[in-house]
Amino acid sequence: MSIDVNMAEIAQLFIEESLEGLDIMESGLLNLDLGAADPETMNSIFRAAHSIKGGGATFGFTEISEFAHHVETLLDEMRQGQRAVTREGVDLMLQSVDCIREMIAGLADGTIDTTRSAELEVELAKMLGEVEPAVSLQDEVLTASSGGSAPNDPQTVEHRVWAIRFEPLPKIFKSCNDPLRMFRELQSLGDLEVHAQGVDELDFEQLDPEECHLNWTLEFQGKVSREQLEEIFAWVLDECELSIEPLALEAEIDADDLKRTDRVPAESPEPVAKVSVPKAVSKKPAVKSVVSTHENTSIRVNIDKVDALINLVGELVITQSMLSRFSGDFDFTQLEGLREGLNQLSRNTRDIQESVLGIRMLPMSFAFSRFPRLVRDTGHALGKKVELRLVGENTELDKTVLEKIGDPLVHLVRNSLDHGLETPEQRVAAGKPETGVLELNAYHEGGNIVIEVIDDGAGINKDKVLSKARESGLVGPDEQLSDEQINNLIFRAGFSTVDQVSDLSGRGVGMDVVRRNISDLGGNVSLTSESGVGSKFTIRLPLTLAILDGQLVRVGKESYIISLVSIVETIQTSAEKVSEIAGQSEVFRLRDEYLPILRLHDLFDVPADSDEIADGLLVVAEANGQRVGIFVDDLQEQQQVVIKSLEANFRQMQGISGATILGDGRIALILDVQGLIQMFHEKTGQVPVLPAVTA
Amino acid sequence: MTAVQATVEEFSQGAESGNAGGQYLTFMLAGEEYGIEILKVQEIKGWSSATPIPNTPEHVLGVLNLRGAVVPIVDLRKRFELESIEYCETTVVIVVKMQQSDQERTVGLVVDAVADVYRLESSDIQPPPDMGTAVHTEFVRGLATVNEKMVILLDVNHLIDFETVGPVGENSAEQCAAQAADH
Numbered sequence: 001m002s003i004d005v006n007m008a009e010i011a012q013l014f015i016e017e018s019l020e021g022l023d024i025m026e027s028g029l030l031n032l033d034l035g036a037a038d039p040e041t042m043n044s045i046f047r048a049a050h051s052i053k054g055g056g057a058t059f060g061f062t063e064i065s066e067f068a069h070h071v072e073t074l075l076d077e078m079r080q081g082q083r084a085v086t087r088e089g090v091d092l093m094l095q096s097v098d099c100i101r102e103m104i105a106g107l108a109d110g111t112i113d114t115t116r117s118a119e120l121e122v123e124l125a126k127m128l129g130e131v132e133p134a135v136s137l138q139d140e141v142l143t144a145s146s147g148g149s150a151p152n153d154p155q156t157v158e159h160r161v162w163a164i165r166f167e168p169l170p171k172i173f174k175s176c177n178d179p180l181r182m183f184r185e186l187q188s189l190g191d192l193e194v195h196a197q198g199v200d201e202l203d204f205e206q207l208d209p210e211e212c213h214l215n216w217t218l219e220f221q222g223k224v225s226r227e228q229l230e231e232i233f234a235w236v237l238d239e240c241e242l243s244i245e246p247l248a249l250e251a252e253i254d255a256d257d258l259k260r261t262d263r264v265p266a267e268s269p270e271p272v273a274k275v276s277v278p279k280a281v282s283k284k285p286a287v288k289s290v291v292s293t294h295e296n297t298s299i300r301v302n303i304d305k306v307d308a309l310i311n312l313v314g315e316l317v318i319t320q321s322m323l324s325r326f327s328g329d330f331d332f333t334q335l336e337g338l339r340e341g342l343n344q345l346s347r348n349t350r351d352i353q354e355s356v357l358g359i360r361m362l363p364m365s366f367a368f369s370r371f372p373r374l375v376r377d378t379g380h381a382l383g384k385k386v387e388l389r390l391v392g393e394n395t396e397l398d399k400t401v402l403e404k405i406g407d408p409l410v411h412l413v414r415n416s417l418d419h420g421l422e423t424p425e426q427r428v429a430a431g432k433p434e435t436g437v438l439e440l441n442a443y444h445e446g447g448n449i450v451i452e453v454i455d456d457g458a459g460i461n462k463d464k465v466l467s468k469a470r471e472s473g474l475v476g477p478d479e480q481l482s483d484e485q486i487n488n489l490i491f492r493a494g495f496s497t498v499d500q501v502s503d504l505s506g507r508g509v510g511m512d513v514v515r516r517n518i519s520d521l522g523g524n525v526s527l528t529s530e531s532g533v534g535s536k537f538t539i540r541l542p543l544t545l546a547i548l549d550g551q552l553v554r555v556g557k558e559s560y561i562i563s564l565v566s567i568v569e570t571i572q573t574s575a576e577k578v579s580e581i582a583g584q585s586e587v588f589r590l591r592d593e594y595l596p597i598l599r600l601h602d603l604f605d606v607p608a609d610s611d612e613i614a615d616g617l618l619v620v621a622e623a624n625g626q627r628v629g630i631f632v633d634d635l636q637e638q639q640q641v642v643i644k645s646l647e648a649n650f651r652q653m654q655g656i657s658g659a660t661i662l663g664d665g666r667i668a669l670i671l672d673v674q675g676l677i678q679m680f681h682e683k684t685g686q687v688p689v690l691p692a693v694t695a
Numbered sequence: 696m697t698a699v700q701a702t703v704e705e706f707s708q709g710a711e712s713g714n715a716g717g718q719y720l721t722f723m724l725a726g727e728e729y730g731i732e733i734l735k736v737q738e739i740k741g742w743s744s745a746t747p748i749p750n751t752p753e754h755v756l757g758v759l760n761l762r763g764a765v766v767p768i769v770d771l772r773k774r775f776e777l778e779s780i781e782y783c784e785t786t787v788v789i790v791v792k793m794q795q796s797d798q799e800r801t802v803g804l805v806v807d808a809v810a811d812v813y814r815l816e817s818s819d820i821q822p823p824p825d826m827g828t829a830v831h832t833e834f835v836r837g838l839a840t841v842n843e844k845m846v847i848l849l850d851v852n853h854l855i856d857f858e859t860v861g862p863v864g865e866n867s868a869e870q871c872a873a874q875a876a877d878h
Contacts, residue, residue, distance in 0.1 A: 558747065604749030646748075649800045650758065650767040651857045653748060659758060659765045667746040667760050 010197075011107075014055045016298075018064075018104050021048035023369060026097050029090050030372045042079045045093075049075055052100060057245050058163040058217070064103050067117045070124040071096045077128075092127060094373070096120055160221070161247035162229060167215035168240040174210065177236045183218070185232050190222015219247070299399060301359050309355045316348045357544050361396035364442040364451075367406050368393050371413060375438060378417045385424050385435040386417060392442035397449050398544040401521055405451070405541065408514045408525075412453045412537050413438065415511070420457035420535055430532065432456065448523075448565060449541050456534040460527075462486045487527040488625040491515045519624065519674060521545065522563070522657075526625060540565070548643055550660070550670065552636035553619060555600050556607045559668045560632075561641055561660060566673045568620040568627065570635060578613050585684045588613075588629055590620065598680045599631045603655065609633045623674035630676070643670065655679045716817035719839075721846055722789060722806040725777045729806075730813065730839070730848045737790040737801060739809060742782050759803060761790065768803040769855055780807070791851050800857065813846070815839050820848060 028045040032038070049072045056065030071093065077083040099116050106112040168179060186192045195217045202213055220229070229244050230237075323341045326334055368390050379386040397405075421427075421436035428434055441452040462483065469475040469489050481489075491511045518525045523541035542548065542565060550561035571590070578588045578597065586597040597618065601608035610616060610633070618629035641660035646653060646669075657672035719730035745757030745768045754773035758765050768788060772779055785808035793800045820837040834853040839846045 606747065606749065644763075644765045646758070646765060649765060649802060650748075653750065655750075656748070659746075661760050661763065661765075665760050667758050667765060669746065669748065 011059050012298075014059050014061075015104055015107060018052045018055060019101065021052050022097050022101050022104075024048045026094065026373055027369065029093050029097070030376060032085055032090060039079070042075070042085075046072065046075045046079050054161075054163065054247050057247055058165070060243075060245075061103075061107060061112075063112050063114055063117065064100060064107075067096070067103070067121060068100060070121055070128070071100075074124055074128055089127065092120070092123060096124070160223075162218075162220045162224075162226075163245045163247050164218040164220060164229065165216075165243040165245075166218060166233070166240060167242075168212050168236060170208075170211035170213065172212045172236060172239045175236075175239060177239065179212070179214075179216065182232050182236070183216075186218065186220055186229075189224050189228065190220055192221075193219040195219075215241075299360070299362075305355070305358055309352070309359070312348065312352045312355055316345075316352060319344045319348050353547075357398070357547070358396070360399045360544065362399050362402050363393060364395045364397055364402070364449075365390075365393035367397075367402055367409060368440055368442075370406070370410070371440060374410065374413065375417065378414060382417060383423060384417065384421050386421060387435050387437050389437060389439040391439060395442040395444060395449060397442075397541070400545055401449075401541055401543075404517065404521055405539070408517045408539070409440075409451070409453070411511075411514050412539075413440070416453055416455040416457065416535070416537075420455040420459075422458050426458075430458075444543075445540075449543055451539040451541070453537040453539075454534065455536075459531040459533055459535050460487060460490070460529040461531060462529075465489055484625065487529055490527070491525070491624070515624065522548070522565070524565075524622075524624065546643060547640050548660075548670065549638070550641045551619075551638050552662075552668065553600075553617075553630075553632040554634040554636055555604070555632050556609060558604075558606055559636060559662070559666075560600070561668050561670045562619060562621060562630070562673065563670070564638065566621045566623055568622050570617055570619050571629075572614070572617055573629075574614050575612070588618065590629070593627070595620065595627050595629050596680070597631055598628045598676060600676075601631075603676065603679055603683065621673045623677055626677055628673075628677055628680065630671075630673075641668075641670070716815055716820065719813050719815055719846070719848060720789070721810040721813060722787075723808045723810050724771055724775070724806050728810055728844060728846045729771075730815075730846045731789070731791065731851050733812060735791045735793075735851045737792055740788050740790065740803075741784075742786045742788055742805065756805065759788075761801070761803070764801060766790065766801050766803055767857075768805060770805045772805075772807075774855065793854070794852050795857065802855065804854075813839075813841050815841075815848075 025045050025048045028041045028048070031041055032045075049068055053065045053068035053072055056062070056068060074083070074089070075093070078085050078089065083089070099120050103112050103114075103117060166179070168177075172179070183192065183194055196214050197217065198214045207213070226244055226246075233240070233242055236242075319341060323338070323345065326338050326341070330338075371390065372388055375386050375388040416438055421438065422430065422432075424434045427436060437454075437456045439452070439454040441454065443450055466475065466481065466486055466489075469486075470477055474489065474492060475481060491514070515525055518539055518541070521541055522545065523539060525537060525539045527535060527537050529535035542563075548561075549564040551564055551567055552559050552561055554560075573588055578586055580586050586599075587594045588597055589595075597613070599608075600606075608616070613631065616631055616633050617635060618631055619635075620627060620629050641662075643658045644660055646656060646659050655672055655675040655678075656669050657675070658670045659667050660670060662668050718733040720733045720736050721728050721730040723729075743759065745759045747757040748755060748767075754770050756768040756770050759768050760766075770779075782805075786805060787809055788803040788805055789809070790801060790803050793802055819841075820839045822837050823832045823835040824838075826832065834850050836848040836850040839848060
C-alpha cells in the first residue's frame with residue numbers, strides 16, 4: 001500500500017466533489033430570486049462553499065481554502081439575512097465560482113494561478129467591508145494563520161473544528177501505542193468523528209496482525225489549542241505522519257450544525273466511494289465542462305444499477321450450471337432441456353448486455369446543466385430576455401456520446417440566442433411576449449436519443465438564405481429547392497460564415513462543424529423552421545457507440561451492414577421507374593421524389609447476382625439530409641453488431657465505418673452511408689453536394 | 696521459449712547496428728527464400744478466405760477474424776508483383792506485428808510455405824546491394840547465405856505502407872520488376 005497513491009486518490013476525490021459543489025453553487029446562484037432568497041437554496045450554496053473550503057484546507061490547498069473562505073463569509077451574511085441578495089453580489093459569486101473552478105483545474109497540473117483570485121478577493125473584501133469590516137478582517141487573520149505554524153495567541157483556544165490526518169507507520173503497535181487510546185483521549189476533549197482508510201486494501205490472507213494497516217482522517221470539534229492536540233499524539237510523532245489543520249470557527253459551525261451529515265462526506269472522502277449513489281439528480285449536478293477537458297476516467301454509477309447487474313450475473317451462473325449438466329453424457333431425451341437452457345442463456349446475455357451498457361449511461365442533465373448559466377450570460381450580453389426550459393433531463397445517454405455532444409449543443413444554443421431570438425422590442429412589435437423561450441428537450445425514440453433545441457424566435461428567412469446561396473453559386477439560378485433543402489443549406493461549409501449571413505435572421509456560424517461533430521458520433525441533425533414562429537433543431541444520436549443496430553445486406557457473395565438509423569425504407573422497383581440522366585447517373589422515382597441509385601457492386605467492384613434493378617432491392621438510406629437508393633441483391637437479417645475498428649490494424653476506408661464479426665466468425669463490413677454518397681458523387685463526376693470529409 | 700528469450704537481447708543489440716543477428720523464420724515465395732525476424736511473428740495459421748475490402752490494391756486480400764480482432768491479410772506474391780498461384784495446403788498466413796509511426800498493427804502475410812528457422816549472427820548478414828536510386832530497398836534488411844543458398848531478410852515494418860495502402864515506393868513497379876529480374 002502506498003500512501004502517496006492513496007493521497008492522490010483522495011485528492012482526486014476532493015477535486016471531483018469540489019467541482020460538484022461548484023456546480024451546486026452555480027445552479028443555486030442562478031436560481032436565486034433577487035431580494036427574496038429562498039433560505040434552503042442559500043443554505044445549499046453555503047454548504048457547498050463550506051465543503052470546498054474545508055476540503056481545501058484538509059488537503060493543503062491553502063489558496064483554494066482561503067479564497068473559498070472569503071466567499072463563504074459573504075454567503076453567510078446573505079444567508080443570515082444580514083445582507084440583501086443583490087445582482088452585484090450574485091455576479092461576484094458566480095465569478096468566484098469560475099475562479100475556484102480554474103484553481104481546481106490548475107491543481108491537476110500543479111499550477112494555481114492566484115492573480116484572478118487575488119483580484120476577486122479584493123472585491124469580496126470591498127463588498128464585505130460595506131457592512132462589517134471588522135469581522136472580515138479578523139477572519140482573514142485567522143485563515144492566514146491556519147496554514148502556518150500555530151500561534152500561541154489565546155485567541156486560538158476557541159471552539160474550533162480541526163481536521164486531523166493520522167497515518168501511523170505499520171510498526172506502531174510494537175512500541176505499545178494504540179491509536180484507539182488516542183482517539184478516546186480526543187473524545188474526552190470534545191466531539192470526534194473518525195474515518196478509517198485503507199480498509200479495502202487489506203488482504204486478510206496475508207495480514208500481519210502485529211502491524212497497523214490503516215490510517216485515519218479525524219474531525220475534531222472542541223475548545224482546544226493545537227498544542228493540546230499535538231500533545232495527545234506526542235508519543236507517536238516519530239512513528240506516524242500527522243497533520244493538524246483548523247477548519248472553522250464555532251460561529252460557523254453552530255449555524256451549520258444541523259447540516260453536518262451533508263457536510264461530512266465532502267471533508268472525509270472515502271476511497272471506496274467509486275460506486276455511489278449520485279446525489280439527487282434534480283439538483284442538476286456536475287457541469288462536465290471542466291471535467292471533460294482533462295478526460296476524467298472514473299464514473300459514478302447508481303448502486304441500483306450495480307445490484308441489478310449482480311443479480312443478472314447470478315442468473316447467468318445458474319444457467320451455466322444448468323447447461324453444464326448436458327456436457328457429460330447427452331442423449332436426445334434431454335434435447336428439450338438443452339433448448340430451454342440455451343434460450344435462457346440468450347435472454348441472460350441480452351439482459352447483461354443492456355445492463356452493462358446502462359452503467360455507461362448518464363442522465364442528460366450532465367450536458368444540460370451548463371445551459372442556465374450560458375443562457376443567462378449570453379442573454380444578458382445580447383440584451384435579450386430569455387426563458388430556458390429544460391425537458392427530459394433524466395434521459396440517459398452513453399457517457400462518451402454525452403461528453404462529445406456538449407460542444408455542438410452549446411453551439412446550437414448560442415446560435416439560437418444570437419440569431420434566432422429577437423430583442424424584446426422586436427418581439428413586442430411582432431406581437432409576441434417580451435421574453436423569448438428556448439427549450440432543450442431530450443427523449444428516447446427507438447434505439448436513439450433525440451435532443452431538440454427549440455426557440456420561438458424569428459425563424460429562418462428562407463428567401464434570403466436562398467438568394468444568398470444563389471449569389472455564392474451554391475445553388476443554380478433556376479434550381480428550385482424544397483423548404484427542407486433550403487434549411488439544409490445552413491449546414492453547408494462556406495455558407496456559414498458570419499459576413500455572409502450576418503444581415504439575415506438565419507443562423508450560420510460553423511453549422512457545418514456542428515453537423516460534422518454529430519455525424520462523427522453516428523447521428524444526424526435536421527432543422528425545421530417557420531418564419532416568425534421559431535426554429536427547431538433536432539439531433540438524433542445512437543445510445544451508444546459500441547453497438548449498432550444493423551441490417552445485413554447481400555451483394556453477390558459479400559454481406560455488408562447498414563445502420564438501421566440511416567435506412568428510411570427498402571423497396572423493390574421496376575426498370576420502368578428508373579431513368580438515366582445524361583447516360584451517367586440513374587435515378588428512380590419514389591413517390592414525389594427522384595433519388596439517385598447507388599450501385600454498391602459498381603462502387604465496391606464486386607460481382608453481383610444481377611445488374612437488373614428489378615432483380616434486387618433498393619435500400620433507401622439517408623445521410624446529412626440526402627437520400628439515395630442503394631442497390632443490393634438481397635436483404636438478410638437484422639441484428640445488433642459490435643463495432644470493431646478497421647483502423648486498429650488497417651486504415652480508414654472511405655464508405656466503410658468499421659467491421660463486425662458475425663455469428664459464424666466471418667467479418668462483415670459496416671457501411672458508412674455518408675461516405676458512400678461521397679464516393680458515388682466522385683465516381684459519377686458530379687460536384688459533391690457535401691463538403692469533402694477530410695481524412 | 697528460452698531460446699526466444701535469449702535472442703531478445705542479441706536482437707535488440709543487433710537492431711541498433713542495422714543488420715540484426717538473431718533468429719529468423721524463413722518462408723518460400725516463388726522459389727526464393729525470405730526471412731523475417733522471429734520476434735515479429737505472432738503466429739502461423741492455415742489459409743482461410745478473408746472478407747475483401749473494396750477499393751484496396753490487389754495485394755490486400757481483405758480482413759480476417761483473428762480471435763475477435765480484425766486483421767488485414769496481404770498476399771506477398773501480389774505485393775511483390777510475382778505471378779499468382781492457386782492456394783494449396785502448404786499456403787499459410789504468417790501473422791506479424793508491424794511497428795509503423797507509433798502504431799502497432801497486426802497483419803497476416805500469405806506465403807507459399809514456411810521453410811525453416813535459422814540463427815544468424817549479424818556478421819552473417821550483408822547489406823542489400825546498391826541497385827541504384829530507382830530501386831527502393833527499404834524493406835530489404837539484408838542478404839544472408841545459409842547452406843550455400845541466399846536468404847532475403849525482410850524488414851517487416853517497411854513491408855506495407857498502410858497510409859496509402861499502395862506499393863511502398865513511387866517506383867515500386869520498376870523496383871519489383873527489377874527484383875524479379877534479379878532473381
